[in-house]
Amino acid sequence: MSDEYDNNKSYQAQSSEVMDGSTGSVNPDIDYVRPSEVGEQELYHPHSFIEKWVFCQDAKVIGVQYFLTAVFTGVVGLILSWLMRLQLGFPELAGFMTAEHYYQFVTMHGMIMVVYFLTALFLGGFGNYLIPLMVGARDMVFPYVNMLSFWMFFVAVAVLMASFFVPGGPTGAGWTLYPPQTILEGTPGAGMGILLMLISLSLFVIGFTMGGLNYMITILQARTRGMTLMRMPLTVWGIFTATVLAMLAFPALLVSAIMMTLDKVLQTSFFMPTILKAGEVLEYGGGSPILFQHLFWFFGHPEVYIVALPAFGIVSDLISVHARKNIFGYRMMVWAIVGIGALSFFVWAHHMYVSGMNPWFGFFFATTTLIIAVPTAMKVYNWILTLWRGNIRINVVMLWCLGFIVTFVNGGITGIFLGNVSVDVPLSDTYFVIAHFHMVMGIAPLMVIMGAVYHWFPLVAGKMLDEGLGKWHFWITFLGAYSIYFPMHYLGFIGVPRRYFEMYDSPYMTSAVGMNEFISIAAFIVGAAQFILIFNIIKTLKTGKKAEQNPWKANSLEWYTSTVPPEHGNFGDRLPVVHRWPYDFSVPGAKEDYIPQTTAPSEVIHTEVEKT
């Protein structure tokens, strides 16, 4: 695996390799693949249990570590959402909960789900596991830094969880952490809680930067021979673009966290104007609370796409494989991902239409925001056009994909309401916003995560998850989540503001009581249904059916490893050579309805392959 690589030798080896693989009677030129420009990566193999499972440098193990840690935070976030829904639906049963508790739960739920669950799961979890496998690399290019990345994330999670146990509890400032209230008395956890949050976020950004460098450089530099950028699976494109966004956006979060820490600890005034509190003028002056919002959303809006783009990529691959059809308009899909990523840096202030920023910004940001709807819509069209005239397996993976399309289109359309500046005025800060972003960046990406778990579990564990349990899991989750968030939009129309511990008896809100009870019950059921997956995984690991290699008949490289599950180094003695894109399904003239990326053109000479 660590042989010195000689360019000349490799070229000769390659042409003989082609002759071996083909019938021997064809022109080898059509199978020509440019030789590798760099030598093979030297891998550090573990020597002990700790090096193999704890401080491990194998991206696949790091991916699983990320995944499990993120899922742990997700379960905490889920329990917090149950407590919130208990208060909102059945306040008489939540007598133990004060307004302080409620706001702390709201804040921690939001921050955990967006940053520590979704971001870590998509990039740290799926990114680590899939990037090297899908681009045909033996591992990430900087395995040691990759290991540090996970452990930094682990410490960040530990610090975050520690804030539940400090005096005053965790911060209750809302996940957006808007100053000045975030660091003033009157907001729960304005002492230790907020400090630990800011430290945890800073650690997360540092850890993420280490991982992000790995994902980017591995994709740019360590692709196997023949894996051109336009032959990469869309999963890799999604994760790659999201990583670039994250590397540009997270620094804004880091500086705002540092500035806020200074405001809190050293009484600087980056975000703090002159403030009168309990009759006293505080020792602040001259700072701008709106500056924080600009910094926060300069991170926060790309963050939405940091979660969404990997989901877009993964769902494209899942739909294509299970519809047995090439993804429709691959090039359009790639440019849409890149275009959405670029545009996402020009829309941040649509979160701030009623923040008190200069109102003339509204024209600019409404226009950019609605422009982003065009590439997004193109992606949706291409997903459904991939289904059209396909040969669709209606299995659990496909069900999650279909659920994704429904929830994503629903949430995307409500985004057009909120992006359209004057329509946002009555709806902002109401339950309409809650419904919108949960549908579009909570439920929709979650559908993709679940689909991806059912799809790649056979690769990771070598066993097939139970389809029957999977169907129950899907239908309860999809129908339940839809009935939580679809009606919730209408609470926003009434005008019910978000972040209200209770409504008292405002005349136009009494009609919402029934709906709140219904939503809460649905939330309890959907949350509980997630334990079906955990049960399914445990059951499968113990007694599940052994998975054959490539059970879904997919084309991409992760299914063509030397062993299942893949070992350290992924591909055995010889790295795969790529001859085509990963979407050659149902090619006319081919014997099977799929042609793996490693199949040389000479092996399928009689097929009508269009795109390679």
Add this chain to the structure above:
Amino acid sequence: MHAGIIFLLVIVGSVLFHIFTPWYWTDIASNWKGMDDTITLTFWVGGGVFVAVCLFMIYCVFRYQHKEDRRAEYKPEDKKLEKILTWATTLGVAALLAPGLIIWNQYVNVPKNAIEVDVMAWQWGWQYRLPGKDGKLGTTQVRNIADNNPFGINPDDPFGKDDIMVESDIINLENNRPVKILLRSVDVLHNWYVPQFRAKMDAVPGTVTFYWFEPNKVGEYEVLCAEYCGVGHYAMRGGVEVQDKADYEAWLGEQETFEQLSARYEKLNVDGNKLAKK
């Protein structure tokens, strides 16, 4: 087959829910009907796209279910179709954006005859001030705020003397007369929001923000804080009473000016009374 049927029921259910929902807009009581109309337009266009996309998806699920002996179509790209879809979407989006921007233009340009109302927010309550006979509000500073000067009006500012101080968390407004709400905060972010008026804007400490509307229905309304402001956020309520011109002017006549308020405190001080701090 079951899957397609359930998805179909979800879409049909969504449409029926929208038609028969008992939960919808609180009756509008201001000039911002254009916002409601743009929402309705967006609902038709967006809702139409949602239903169309989902029905197409469901059709595919029924029509192209997996059969061992069938192959999917092989067609990587269709330039013409992609072009048509791109332009159709762009047109649709532009059609939604245009009315949105037109109404925003009205929202940020306050009519000349609007009466100014100074709304001051604090954790957790509201106070109001109106310009006096000179039609101008006096300048203010947070450091001047005291019991005898709840808005921190600069004592040297001649415009401040006749400012009308409303000693209540309910403000009265004249029906059919535009109001420019000036928002200030002494501590954290707040947002003075009346659902019936549709409009809102954050109050930001350190600066003055504004928005305007024209109330057009006599009645009492509840004010809610719409920007999270700490643990008392949900309890930060106030009120608005929209009155006809005659009633409004009668109410206005009963209010105290800043000069009168200062004089009253001076008298109290002379009397040696101490007032508890706010």
